[in-house]
Amino acid sequence: PYGRKHAMIRHFDRAVAMDPAFPQALAYAALAHQMQSTLDLTVDPSEDFSAADELCSRAEAEAGDDALVLSIAAVLREELPQDDDGAVARARRAVAFNPHNHDV
Numbered sequence: 001p002y003g004r005k006h007a008m009i010r011h012f013d014r015a016v017a018m019d020p021a022f023p024q025a026l027a028y029a030a031l032a033h034q035m036q037s038t039l040d041l042t043v044d045p046s047e048d049f050s051a052a053d054e055l056c057s058r059a060e061a062e063a064g065d066d067a068l069v070l071s072i073a074a075v076l077r078e079e080l081p082q083d084d085d086g087a088v089a090r091a092r093r094a095v096a097f098n099p100h101n102h103d104v
Helices: 006-019 022-037 045-063 066-077 084-096
Strands: none
Touching: 006 022, 022 045, 022 066, 045 066, 045 084
């Protein structure tokens, strides 16, 4: 419902709290916050947008060559700070690391 954290966000936030360096949890938590903000399911979209940006940065810092994290970061970076060139570079890097992954 409007103004409350969606269950998906609560679960991802819990996963991040359990392992703050797990890049896939960070990336999916960022995506969940961004989706909540974009879909206007929150009282303060800027709060979720900021959380998404911070979580995405942490995910990228931990990702190494994790193609799934890089592909999520590519999607988020295209929208969050409007970094189209950086988003494309991340997407290409993700595909280079794992070209046969459907999610990538």
